[in-house]
Amino acid sequence: xxxxxxxxxxxxxxxxxxxxxxxxxxxxxxxxxxxxxxxxxxxxxxxxxxxxxxxxxxxxxxxxxxxxxxxxxxxxxxxxxxxxxxxxxxxxxxxxxxxxxxxxxxxxxxxxxxxxxxxxxxxxxxxxxxxxxxxxxxxxxxxxxxxxxxxxxxxxxxxxxxxxxxxxxxxxxxxxxxxxxxxxxxxxxxxxxxxxxxxxxxxxxxxxxxxxxxxxxxxxxxxxxxxxxxxxxxxxxxxxxxxxxxxxxxxxxxxxxxxxxxxxxxxxxxxxxxxxxxxxxxxxxxxxxxxxxxxxxxxxxxxxxxxxxxxxxxxxxxxxxxxxxxxxxxxxxxxxxxxxxxxxxxxxxxxxx
Amino acid sequence: xxxxxxxxxxxxxxxxxxxxxxxxxxxxxxxxxxxxxxxxxxxxxxxxxxxxxxxxxxxxxxxxxxxxxxxxxxxxxxxxxxxxxxxxxxxxxxxxxxxxxxxxxxxxxxxxxxxxxxxxxxxxxxxxxxxxxxxxxxxxxxxxxxxxxxxxxxxxxxxxxxxxxxxxxxxxxxxxxxxxxxxxxxxxxxxxxxxxxxxxxxxxxxxxxxxxxxxxxxxxxxxxxxxxxxxxxxxxxxxxxxxxxxxxxxxxxxxxxxxxxxxxxxxxxxxxxxxxxxxxxxxxxxxxxxxxxxxxxxxxxxxxxxxxxxxxxxxxxxxxxxxxxxxxxxxxxxxxxxxxxxxxxxxxxxxxx
DNA sequence: ATGAAAGCGCTAACAT
DNA sequence: ATGTTAGCGCTTTCAT
Numbered sequence: 001x002x003x004x005x006x007x008x009x010x011x012x013x014x015x016x017x018x019x020x021x022x023x024x025x026x027x028x029x030x031x032x033x034x035x036x037x038x039x040x041x042x043x044x045x046x047x048x049x050x051x052x053x054x055x056x057x058x059x060x061x062x063x064x065x066x067x068x069x070x071x072x073x074x075x076x077x078x079x080x081x082x083x084x085x086x087x088x089x090x091x092x093x094x095x096x097x098x099x100x101x102x103x104x105x106x107x108x109x110x111x112x113x114x115x116x117x118x119x120x121x122x123x124x125x126x127x128x129x130x131x132x133x134x135x136x137x138x139x140x141x142x143x144x145x146x147x148x149x150x151x152x153x154x155x156x157x158x159x160x161x162x163x164x165x166x167x168x169x170x171x172x173x174x175x176x177x178x179x180x181x182x183x184x185x186x187x188x189x190x191x192x193x194x195x196x197x198x199x200x201x202x203x204x205x206x207x208x209x210x211x212x213x214x215x216x217x218x219x220x221x222x223x224x225x226x227x228x229x230x231x232x233x234x235x236x237x238x239x240x241x242x243x244x245x246x247x248x249x250x251x252x253x254x255x256x257x258x259x260x261x262x263x264x265x266x267x268x269x270x271x272x273x274x275x276x277x278x279x280x281x282x283x284x285x286x287x288x289x290x291x292x293x294x295x296x297x298x299x300x301x302x303x304x305x306x307x308x309x310x311x312x313x314x315x316x317x318x319x320x321x322x323x324x325x326x327x328x329x330x331x332x333x334x335x336x337x338x339x340x341x342x343x344x345x346x347x348x349x350x351x352x353x
Numbered sequence: 354x355x356x357x358x359x360x361x362x363x364x365x366x367x368x369x370x371x372x373x374x375x376x377x378x379x380x381x382x383x384x385x386x387x388x389x390x391x392x393x394x395x396x397x398x399x400x401x402x403x404x405x406x407x408x409x410x411x412x413x414x415x416x417x418x419x420x421x422x423x424x425x426x427x428x429x430x431x432x433x434x435x436x437x438x439x440x441x442x443x444x445x446x447x448x449x450x451x452x453x454x455x456x457x458x459x460x461x462x463x464x465x466x467x468x469x470x471x472x473x474x475x476x477x478x479x480x481x482x483x484x485x486x487x488x489x490x491x492x493x494x495x496x497x498x499x500x501x502x503x504x505x506x507x508x509x510x511x512x513x514x515x516x517x518x519x520x521x522x523x524x525x526x527x528x529x530x531x532x533x534x535x536x537x538x539x540x541x542x543x544x545x546x547x548x549x550x551x552x553x554x555x556x557x558x559x560x561x562x563x564x565x566x567x568x569x570x571x572x573x574x575x576x577x578x579x580x581x582x583x584x585x586x587x588x589x590x591x592x593x594x595x596x597x598x599x600x601x602x603x604x605x606x607x608x609x610x611x612x613x614x615x616x617x618x619x620x621x622x623x624x625x626x627x628x629x630x631x632x633x634x635x636x637x638x639x640x641x642x643x644x645x646x647x648x649x650x651x652x653x654x655x656x657x658x659x660x661x662x663x664x665x666x667x668x669x670x671x672x673x674x675x676x677x678x679x680x681x682x683x684x685x686x687x688x689x690x691x692x693x694x695x696x697x698x699x700x701x702x703x704x705x706x
Numbered sequence: 707a708t709g710a711a712a713g714c715g716c717t718a719a720c721a722t
Numbered sequence: 723a724t725g726t727t728a729g730c731g732c733t734t735t736c737a738t
Contacts, residue, residue, distance in 0.1 A: 006495060008715055019725045024717065032723060049491070054471035055408045055417065056715035059730045064408065074433045075631075083427060087454060096468050099452040101440060115449050118407035138402070142359060256636050278428075283609050284637040361731055372709045377733065385707060409731035412714050 007048040015044035027052055058120055067095045067305060068116030070109065071127040072102045072192075073221070076249050077277040078294045082127050082148060085298025093306050095122065104222070106130055113139060123305035125298070128192045128221075144308035146301045150192030153318075158304045160297045160319045164193045167290040167323035168200030171244045171272045174288070174325055176208050180242040180270065180334045183210065186219035186229030186254065188246035194221075197274070201244060219246050226253025234261060241269060241334035248273035248280050251287055255330070266332035276326050286329035293321065360401040368397035380405055411473055420448045420658060421469030423462065424480040425455045425545075429574070429602050430630040431647045435480050435501060438651025446659050448475065457575070459483055466492060476658035478651070481545045481574075497661035499654045503545030506671075511657045513650045513672045517546045520643040520676035521553030524597045524625045527641070527678055529561050533595040533623065533687045536563065539572035539582030539607065541599035547574075550627070554597060572599050579606025587614055594622060594687035601626035601633045604640055608683070619685035629679050639682035646674065 009027075013020045018037055025033055026041040044050070058064040067090050071079040083099055090097040100116060102109030109131050116124060117139065124139060128149035139145050140157035147159045168185070175183050185201045188194030198216055205214050215236065219229035226245050230253065233240055245251035251273030255265055263269050273280055276291035300319055307313045362380075366373045371390055378386050379394040397403070411417040420443050424432040436452055443450040453469060455462030462484050469477060470492065477492060481502035492498050493510035500512045521538070528536050538554045541547030551569055558567045568589065572582035579598050583606065586593055598604035604626030608618055616622050626633055629644035653672055660666045 010715080020715090021717080021726080022724060025724090028717095034723060037723080049495075051467070051470055051495075053412070053473060053715050054468075055411045055473055056730090057717070058408045059406070059412055059732085060715080060717040062717095062730070074436060075430075077428075077430065080427050080433075083454070084456075091464075096453075100449075101437070103437075111444075114404070115407075117404055120406060120408055142402075142404075252635060259636055279632055279635070282605060282632070282638065283612055285635065363731080373731090374710080374733080375708060378708090381733095387707060390707080406731050409714090410733075412716085413731080413733040415714070415733095 006053075007050045009050070009052070011048055012041060012044045012050045015048060016040040063122050064120045065095055066116075066119060066121050067097045067302065068113075068119070068121035068124045069097045069099045069127070070102055070112045070116065070124070070129065071099065072109065072129055073104050074101045076221070076247070076275075077279060078248070078275045078292070079127055081277075081294030082125075082298040082301075085295035086125055086302050087298075089299045089302035093302060095302075095306075097125075097302070102129065104130070110135065117142065122309055125301045125305065127297075130190065130192065144305050146304050148297050148301055151196060155316055158301075158308075158317045158319075160300045160304070160321065161193065162292040162321050162323055164196035164323075165200035165203070167274060167292070168197040168244065169204040170323055170325045171274075171290055172201055172204035172208070174327065174331065175242045175244070175270060175272065176204075176210070178242075178270065178331060178333050181210055182213050182215075182238060182240040182334075183242045183244065184215040184217060184233050184240035185244045186217045186226060186233070186246055186250055188250070189218060189220045189225065191221045191246070194246060197246065213240075215240060219250055221247050221250060223249050223253040223256075226250030227257050228253075230254040230257035234258075234263075239269075242272070242331070243269060244272045246274065248275045248277045248287060248289055251289070251330075252279065252285070255285070255287070265330050268335055270331040270334070272331060276324075280326075280328070288328045288331040289326050291324040291326050297321070359406075360403045362403070362405070364401055365394060365397045365403045368401060369393040416475050417473045418448055419469075419472065419474050420450045420655065421466075421472070421474035421477045422450045422452045422480070423455055423465045423469065423477070423482065424452065425462065425482060426457050426574070427454045429600070429628075430632060431601070431628045431645070432480055434630075434647030435478075435651040435654075438648035439478055439655050440651075442652045442655035446655060448655075448659075450478075450655070455482065455484075457483070463488065470495065475662055478654045478658065480650075483543065483545065497658050499657050501650050501654055504549060508669055511654075511661075511670045511672075513653045513657070513674065514546065515645040515674050515676055517549035517676075518553030518556070520627060520645070521550040521597065522557040523676055523678050524627075524643055525554055525557035525561070527680065527684065528595045528597070528623060528625065529557075529563070531595075531623065531684060531686050534563055535566050535568075535591060535593040535687075536595045536597065537568040537570060537586050537593035538597045539570045539579060539586070539599055539603055541603070542571060542573045542578065544574045544599070547599060550599065566593075568593060572603055574600050574603060576602050576606040576609075579603030580610050581606075583607045583610035587611075587616075592622070595625070595684070596622060597625045599627065601628045601630045601640060601642055604642070604683075605632065605638070608638070608640070618683050621688055623684040623687070625684060629677075633679075633681070641681045641684040642679050644677040644679050650674070 009023050013023045023041050026038050087097040100112035102112050123144040126147045137156050145157040151161045187198050217229040217232040219225040245254050273287050273289040276289040280287035280289045362376050366376045376394050379391050440450040453465035455465050476497040479500045490509050498510040504514045540551050570582040570585040572578040598607050626640050626642040629642040633640035633642045
């Protein structure tokens with residue numbers, strides 16, 4: 001009891017000697033209000049310490065001005081970029097992005113999504129979810145929804161993804177150009193986009209006549225996933241001379257594992273990651289990676305949401321972003337023969353560009 | 354128009370042939386309901402795809418079941434730990450943690466806080482804010498509030514902080530033990546806790562008769578802040594043989610800068626960070642750091658909030674956590690003389706322990 | 707065990 | 723330019 005009761009709109013109306021509606025108008029900066037009235041209301045509001053109740057507003061307005069943002073794994077800096085891009089765009093569009101995590105756990109994800117729906121989010125951004133497409137579509141039929149980092153064909157929800165297949169292919173090509181044959185891939189398990197990356201890897205290997213060397217180890221989009229996959233690969237004979245990890249977090253796990261086993265990177269084994277998170281760019285890490293712009297994804301996602309809520313678009317839209325290869329110091333020519341190659345220099349190359 | 358109208362509680366009541374109140378009871382799992390009624394309601398709800406409106410509930414109930422979490426800088430993995438600790442504890446306590454970022458910008462922070470207040474958050478966790486203590490206390494007088502990573506004496510809000518002073522002292526002592534004299538500090542600028550770290554640094558230097566070598570360069574709790582501070586220090590003669598950075602992010606900036614200038618770490622210069630984020634532990638980074646447990650902070654913060662909301666505590670509580678020194682490979686004996694020291698081995702030591 | 711009615715704080719017509 | 727009246731979808735008493 002004795003619940004600290006905060007002042008309401010009627011208190012302000014009373015103190016300012018005007019009607020509720022007037023206070024309401026002033027509070028959201030409507031134009032048709034006399035200067036006197038506005039001043040009186042603002043004065044009363046500030047002395048009372050009045051703060052509009054967003055819940056009440058949403059209830060009355062039938063919209064929350066909130067965009068729900070569910071990211072699968074906050075621990076991965078990539079998603080922080082998505083969040084930052086999205087919140088900025090949301091604010092710019094008069095919305096608020098509220099973040100919730102799924103922790104790479106299906107139930108937690110469902111929970112997080114349910115929460116935002118109950119809060120009547122005006123739109124949902126779901127980054128790299130592992131929940132069923134069915135659920136996503138059910139959500140999409142209730143409120144505008146865009147999924148990122150997970151390719152899906154849907155008539156009801158939008159998506160922004162990287163061309164994962166092309167990214168994987170780029171990685172293979174980079175390594176082949178360096179002279180590698182024994183190129184292995186550690187996959188992202190059941191994670192979103194993992195299948196596409198595996199597929200791109202396989203195809204590129206085949207295209208280069210390396211079908212016999214295809215090796216896909218089971219992994220995950222986490223450091224542990226990388227460790228797990230690397231251990232599996234190291235037990236093979238011969239071990240690969242190059243490893244394409246599911247993403248940068250996994251690549252970090254790979255790097256640690258390789259060195260723990262006394263293997264030098266890139267002298268003994270080359271490593272390529274995916275995402276190009278800030279850690280990859282650290283001088284001491286210098287991870288070669290397939291870049292994917294999280295910030296832009298967040299921005300685009302919000303844009304798509306606003307298209308739906310405010311310019312009522314109804315046809316689904318699926319955006320595919322092009323990957324870029326950022327070469328750093330974890331990739332080099334394989335050990336042994338084939339020493340007659342061009343030197344590698346740090347550079348960023350765009351696909352088709 | 355044609356606003357996708359989601360089914361409401363009365364729709365369910367209608368479909369199940371019972372009253373709204375009964376539906377309400379069933380939906381939140383009340384005990385005194387006949388099996389028949391419960392089944393009917395659940396059935397109706399699921400076929401209609403009914404989802405309770407959290408806004409309406411909050412409005413009626415006068416509480417939101419939501420804990421607002423404002424972090425200053427999502428980009429810093431340390432805060433991700435705080436978030437993870439907090440959300441887990443929140444869920445365990447029947448709440449939801451909703452995250453918002455301040456982006457190290459005072460206005461954005463105020464904005465984020467205002468948003469959560471308007472959403473009637475039942476409690477607020479404010480991680481490393483730069484907003485005025487006055488504002489924080491005003492917030493605290495409206496809703497239970499705990500601030501982390503920022504020491505403040507307050508009768509109205511709670512806090513969880515690291516003993517920053519002790520941490521800085523530990524860093525100095527570690528370096529002194531290695532034989533360093535020219536130990537500089539790059540501060541966190543106006544950032545929370547920065548003053549305490551500077552103070553601990555100064556005192557420890559004085560205690561060891563190194564007053565003449567005290568050098569505090571202006572920095573910030575970011576990679577850029579570290580770069581900035583490092584550049585300032587490198588222009589001094591003689592340059593320091595050891596640098597204590599404001600935090601790990603800054604330390605990363607320091608490492609990059611040193612190497613860009615051809616200085617080897619730790620052979621030429623030793624570096625110590627603060628927080629011990631996962632990046633510090635990477636094999637290739639190996640940053641010696643003063644550990645601070647973000648996850649635990651988040652958990653403790655939620656605990657304190659629940660103490661206030663549910664066990665109505667009213668006296669303020671201020672928790673101070675002890676730092677730990679994690680020695681890795683960025684610290685070693687200074688170059689030149691004084692070669693007769695004990696070898697350093699990787700280890701974790703507790704203060705007073 | 708179930709129902710009816712009032713009200714949470716706001717906005718949206720519709721006055722004037 | 724300003725006031726009035728109905729709700730928004732839920733949770734409460736309070737009845738029954």
